[in-house]
Amino acid sequence: MTALLATFDPRYDLKLEREIDVPVDLVWRAWTTPAHLRQWFVPKPWTIADCEIDLRPGGIFRTVMRSPEGEEHDNSGCFLDVVHHERLVFTDTLLPGFRPSAKPFFTGALLLAPLGSGTRYTAFAIHGDAETRDSHEKMGFHDGWGTVATQMVDYIKSGAL
Amino acid sequence: MTALLATFDPRYDLKLEREIDVPVDLVWRAWTTPAHLRQWFVPKPWTIADCEIDLRPGGIFRTVMRSPEGEEHDNSGCFLDVVHHERLVFTDTLLPGFRPSAKPFFTGALLLAPLGSGTRYTAFAIHGDAETRDSHEKMGFHDGWGTVATQMVDYIKSGAL
Numbered sequence: 001m002t003a004l005l006a007t008f009d010p011r012y013d014l015k016l017e018r019e020i021d022v023p024v025d026l027v028w029r030a031w032t033t034p035a036h037l038r039q040w041f042v043p044k045p046w047t048i049a050d051c052e053i054d055l056r057p058g059g060i061f062r063t064v065m066r067s068p069e070g071e072e073h074d075n076s077g078c079f080l081d082v083v084h085h086e087r088l089v090f091t092d093t094l095l096p097g098f099r100p101s102a103k104p105f106f107t108g109a110l111l112l113a114p115l116g117s118g119t120r121y122t123a124f125a126i127h128g129d130a131e132t133r134d135s136h137e138k139m140g141f142h143d144g145w146g147t148v149a150t151q152m153v154d155y156i157k158s159g160a161l
Numbered sequence: 162m163t164a165l166l167a168t169f170d171p172r173y174d175l176k177l178e179r180e181i182d183v184p185v186d187l188v189w190r191a192w193t194t195p196a197h198l199r200q201w202f203v204p205k206p207w208t209i210a211d212c213e214i215d216l217r218p219g220g221i222f223r224t225v226m227r228s229p230e231g232e233e234h235d236n237s238g239c240f241l242d243v244v245h246h247e248r249l250v251f252t253d254t255l256l257p258g259f260r261p262s263a264k265p266f267f268t269g270a271l272l273l274a275p276l277g278s279g280t281r282y283t284a285f286a287i288h289g290d291a292e293t294r295d296s297h298e299k300m301g302f303h304d305g306w307g308t309v310a311t312q313m314v315d316y317i318k319s320g321a322l
Contacts, residue, residue, distance in 0.1 A: 081259070
């Protein structure tokens, strides 16, 4: 059943839009395969120490980010909407099986569309209010999501996928 | 794409199980049609003053409960998983379009299965921790959800659907 598309509201949400010169199918694979996602999903020199993906609504989406000093941040949530090669919606407000989480923060939406031989790449961070949006922006949303998008493109171009 | 089924954990969750002598298709219709849902979804003499249903993941599920004195409670959320005649999962932790809500409390799951000419009717309330479970229980989960299940069966038997 087709989900209601997550929509962008500039009062509450943040957006990264890029035209990238790697094809949709490789972007999809980079985002949905733990071994690949670990190579680019956090700005270096941080690393992804662990990643779990169960690619269906209610299925786990978990990444553990590790600082160069070894400090770890566990980000656990689940997928909400999965349309092959087209969109991926996930949230940290619900754990696997749609169980409410202790630290609800945002819903993420990745939208992909073919653009010649490349991809129009759009990522939303959807929040419950303007304060959370502003706090996510101050945490470095644009730099962070921009940097990892660049890292992803470089990784795909390295031919590792 | 088939969702990961919401599962019941007795430490965190509450459950109502009934065998009822009305068929699955009418239970489904009673739950998914605003005009019908308004007739039974809150214990009388409370009433449902308004109801909105957009029956797809991310689609609105909103009910407004009104006390005999006219006090209103707005419960807004969205559906997460919709399998015709089989299951309905919804939450108040996310608003329509999967936007995080200001008052996350629980995820609800309704599971239906044919049982002769009747229905095995199972409803879960899924919480993030034991404290929320206990508070929902003290709010009268079992009485409340039991009473409305009885009201629903009576309404279906009245022939109004």
